[in-house]
Amino acid sequence: GQSLEQPSEVTAVEGAIVQINCTYQTSGFYGLSWYQQHDGGAPTFLSYNALDGLEETGRFSSFLSRSDSYGYLLLQELQMKDSASYFCAVREAGRRALTFGSGTRLQVQP
Amino acid sequence: EAGVTQSPTHLIKTRGQQATLRCSPISGHTSVYWYQQALGLGLQFLLWYDEGEERNRGNFPPRFSGRQFPNYSSELNVNALELEDSALYLCASSLESGGAGYGYTFGSGTRLTVV
Numbered sequence: 001g002q003s004l005e006q007p008s009e010v011t012a013v014e015g016a017i018v019q020i021n022c023t024y025q026t027s028g029f030y031g032l033s034w035y036q037q038h039d040g041g042a043p044t045f046l047s048y049n050a051l052d053g054l055e056e057t058g059r060f061s062s063f064l065s066r067s068d069s070y071g072y073l074l075l076q077e078l079q080m081k082d083s084a085s086y087f088c089a090v091r092e093a094g095r096r097a098l099t100f101g102s103g104t105r106l107q108v109q110p
Numbered sequence: 111e112a113g114v115t116q117s118p119t120h121l122i123k124t125r126g127q128q129a130t131l132r133c134s135p136i137s138g139h140t141s142v143y144w145y146q147q148a149l150g151l152g153l154q155f156l157l158w159y160d161e162g163e164e165r166n167r168g169n170f171p172p173r174f175s176g177r178q179f180p181n182y183s184s185e186l187n188v189n190a191l192e193l194e195d196s197a198l199y200l201c202a203s204s205l206e207s208g209g210a211g212y213g214y215t216f217g218s219g220t221r222l223t224v225v
């Protein structure tokens with residue numbers, strides 16, 4: 001089986017930088033994905049890291065360290081619209097469908 | 111291009127009844143995934159269909175079942191409904207089998223309420 005751990009809630013102010021961590025235990029790791037979900041909305045794909053290092057997409061960056069079974073999502077220049085839940089997800093060998101973490105609720109305050 | 115569409119948006123059923131939820135993937139996507147999201151919780155994997163076949167199922171009882179049609183649309187059936195089945199049921203599709211690299215595109219979900 002596999003498990004993912006991420007903080008349940010993070011609060012930050014507008015314009016700040018926030019980092020959401022994710023640690024995982026899995027067999028046959030294929031990569032770490034991140035999804036954003038606003039209240040009442042569908043999850044949307046943000047990023048995917050298959051190799052170690054940092055991937056940058058605009059204000060969002062995602063990092064992976066395979067040796068540490070650890071990754072994070074970095075959100076810069078926070079905006080009120082970034083208030084949402086953020087999920088990390090991994091694909092397990094033999095299962096191939098993604099397994100999601102329990103999610104981190106980010107609250108951006110003015 | 112049309113996204114992933116799910117119907118109905120909301121569904122209210124009585125305990126013991128059956129519910130049928132439907133999903134149409136993005137055109138060209140052959141893989142369909144079903145997830146259950148209870149209120150305030152994460153996404154729990156239910157079922158994965160690819161090319162008309164069930165490829166994987168999560169840790170859910172057999173009363174959760176489904177199928178995928180030749181046009182790649184999918185149906186999730188939940189029999190003998192229980193109160194704890196009340197949740198948002200999300201369908202997703204992906205370009206590649208497994209979907210990790212390209213990401214999943216989710217539909218807006220069906221909110222199932224069991225009373």
